[in-house]
Structures are given as structure tokens and as C-alpha cells.
Amino acid sequence: xxxxxxxxxxxxxxxxxxxxxxxxxxxxxxxxxxxxxxxxxxxxxxxxxxxxxxxxxxxxxxxxxxxxxxxxxxxxxxxxxxxxxxxxxxxxxx
Numbered sequence: 001x002x003x004x005x006x007x008x009x010x011x012x013x014x015x016x017x018x019x020x021x022x023x024x025x026x027x028x029x030x031x032x033x034x035x036x037x038x039x040x041x042x043x044x045x046x047x048x049x050x051x052x053x054x055x056x057x058x059x060x061x062x063x064x065x066x067x068x069x070x071x072x073x074x075x076x077x078x079x080x081x082x083x084x085x086x087x088x089x090x091x092x093x094x
Contacts, residue, residue, distance in 0.1 A: 005082050
């Protein structure tokens with residue numbers, strides 16, 4: 001929870017037409033959607049909160065104030081989502 005996520009140095013992460021998107025060095029374009037294809041409000045919020053200064057724990061704290069979710073669930077889901085973005089070379093952890 002003390003790790004600090006930040007955009008991968010070889011990725012471009014930005015808001016395009018109101019949606020967060022990431023382009024990675026492997027020419028993949030990543031959007032943040034639910035399994036049904038709808039926009040993931042939480043996923044996009046996590047990406048918006050990644051500023052290279054906040055820890056994962058601080059991101060969870062912000063999410064707890066904005067969404068009705070149990071802390072343990074929020075922590076696990078946030079770690080999993082950030083881990084997925086690290087695996088896809090969208091983010092790195094320091």
C-alpha cells in the first residue's frame with residue numbers, strides 16, 4: 001500500500017474525448033471498461049489519481065470517500081487493477 005504508481009515511461013496516458021486511454025510501446029491502446037463494455041468509473045478514477053506522488057494507500061483513501069465500498073474490497077480491487085496496469089506496461093510502481 002506504500003508503493004507509488006506512476007505512468008510507465010514508455011506509455012502515453014491521457015484523457016481523450018472525456019475518457020482515459022493509454023498507449024503502450026507494443027502499440028496497444030488501453031481503455032478502462034467493465035466486462036460488459038461500459039466505462040469503468042472506478043478504473044478511470046484510479047487512473048486519474050495516479051500522479052506519481054500518491055501511494056496506493058492514498059488512492060484507496062480517496063476512493064473510500066467517493067464510493068460506497070468496504071475498505072478491504074477497495075484495497076484488494078485497487079491493488080489488482082494497478083497490478084494489471086503494471087503487467088500491461090501502462091504503470092510502474094516505485
